[in-house]
Amino acid sequence: MRSHLLNDATAEQYRRSVTEGVERVASRLASTRRPFTGVTPDELAPLVSAVDLDRPLGDASAALDELEQVYLRDAVYFHHPRYLGHLNCPVVIPAVLGEAVLSAVNSSLDTWDQSAGGTLIERKLIDWTTGRIGLGPAADGVFTSGGTQSNLQALLLAREEAKTDDLAKLRVFSSECSHFSVQKSAKLLGLPPQSVIAIPTDRDKRMQSVALAAELELCAAQGLTPMAIVATAGTTDFGSIDPLPEIAELAAQYGAWMHVDAAYGCGLLASPTRRHLLDGIERADSVTVDYHKSFFQPVSSSAVLVRDGATLRHATYHADYLNPRRTVEERIPNQVDKSLQTTRRFDALKLWMTLRVMGADGVGELFDEVCDLASAGWDVLAADPRYDVVVQPSLSTLVFRYIPAAVTSPAEIDRANLHARKALFASGEAVVAGTKVDGRQYLKFTLLNPETTVHDITAVLDLIAGHAEQYLGENLVHAS
Numbered sequence: 001m002r003s004h005l006l007n008d009a010t011a012e013q014y015r016r017s018v019t020e021g022v023e024r025v026a027s028r029l030a031s032t033r034r035p036f037t038g039v040t041p042d043e044l045a046p047l048v049s050a051v052d053l054d055r056p057l058g059d060a061s062a063a064l065d066e067l068e069q070v071y072l073r074d075a076v077y078f079h080h081p082r083y084l085g086h087l088n089c090p091v092v093i094p095a096v097l098g099e100a101v102l103s104a105v106n107s108s109l110d111t112w113d114q115s116a117g118g119t120l121i122e123r124k125l126i127d128w129t130t131g132r133i134g135l136g137p138a139a140d141g142v143f144t145s146g147g148t149q150s151n152l153q154a155l156l157l158a159r160e161e162a163k164t165d166d167l168a169k170l171r172v173f174s175s176e177c178s179h180f181s182v183q184k185s186a187k188l189l190g191l192p193p194q195s196v197i198a199i200p201t202d203r204d205k206r207m208q209s210v211a212l213a214a215e216l217e218l219c220a221a222q223g224l225t226p227m228a229i230v231a232t233a234g235t236t237d238f239g240s241i242d243p244l245p246e247i248a249e250l251a252a253q254y255g256a257w258m259h260v261d262a263a264y265g266c267g268l269l270a271s272p273t274r275r276h277l278l279d280g281i282e283r284a285d286s287v288t289v290d291y292h293k294s295f296f297q298p299v300s301s302s303a304v305l306v307r308d309g310a311t312l313r314h315a316t317y318h319a320d321y322l323n324p325r326r327t328v329e330e331r332i333p334n335q336v337d338k339s340l341q342t343t344r345r346f347d348a349l350k351l352w353m354t355l356r357v358m359g360a361d362g363v364g365e366l367f368d369e370v371c372d373l374a375s376a377g378w379d380v381l382a383a384d385p386r387y388d389v390v391v392q393p394s395l396s397t398l399v400f401r402y403i404p405a406a407v408t409s410p411a412e413i414d415r416a417n418l419h420a421r422k423a424l425f426a427s428g429e430a431v432v433a434g435t436k437v438d439g440r441q442y443l444k445f446t447l448l449n450p451e452t453t454v455h456d457i458t459a460v461l462d463l464i465a466g467h468a469e470q471y472l473g474e475n476l477v478h479a480s
């Protein structure tokens, strides 16, 4: 069994084995005609169940043959131009190359003595990112597993900086369109359910700063502590960007920690033409970025950045077996001192390879392309009488719904849209997402693939209309 260990003696087998895996994926990529096969859980589950994990196949080719059946054949492929579902991006090749390198070398970024150069590369990318944000000379941060973890860590720092033991008195303000990880984090941090105040949004789904000001005033009047204001720079559903300068003003006025959740909008940091949409982000105390959303990186690749690096001490613990206190005096850089994780992937290498091969403008131009596509898509939807479209996109999301020509009930329209989404998914021809707006069922395109064209958008709109019409037609037949 030693032949399966990666080492000097097996270098050739490593090369062959990984190359074979790459070949399989490459031929899938080249031959995929739809983003999805439409397979159902009931169809796929027996194939996975039938695998006997206690009877290994012994060689990589056989395992890959099996993998074709249980995974590769029916996977949802994000590189396909008609995958318009969630916030998943097609990935850039330099990042995939980085991924292959980092898992083979398997550095762990908790301590210098497990990662050497990796620590420095991660630190340089953190500095690059804080520089792009404009957080100033004391800024710092660390890579995380994703936006959820970044938000949790930011709010941990905010809670500690609020300097009160009375958790019941803490309040967190975020828009009604903010990500649910804000509430999850509050719960994990021991805050009561009423601690997260949802601020209403305007027509464009941006936090209303007047409403925020009123809530902050109420908080002060009640003797409560405004722990944090979470501004979202790119809401998950609409891509809307909260008014960052106004929020920064209010955060300063009320002494609240300002966190900017730019999990989605962070791609603007590299955009040659749209960076100004993030103006005001430089005033944040902390920022979440998900490179695995708008920097075209494979999952996971995310970071939390802070204005004052010293605040990261709230996540610092020393262990004799890992990062003893003396290592601080010896100035040994141990990233675990800044992280919620211990053993941690060298995800930073993917972004490093991306910037070294393509450069920041290269990534930013890709994000610009999908934002331009969303604008064009909005024009198409606004001109199409079959559709109602909400919120002109700031980033790359379109939220809309099918409206039948014939009068029918709002509930029936909801069901027709839900049906259309499910039928489309079952056909595998395209994948779209869904959400609710003012209680009604809407559909959503999250455009993160520069290969998607306006023609793809119109073709998918025709498919959706076809499914919705079929549903309504059938229901008419049933009713009569």
Ligand SMILES: *Cc1c(COP(=O)(O)O)cnc(C)c1O
Residues within 6 Å of the ligand: 087, 145, 146, 147, 148, 149, 151, 178, 179, 181, 232, 234, 235, 236, 261, 262, 263, 264, 290, 302
């Ligand atoms: C996706 C998203 C998150 C969560 O990030 P994960 O990487 O999925 O954990 C947080 N906030 C916003 C605005 C997001 O869009």
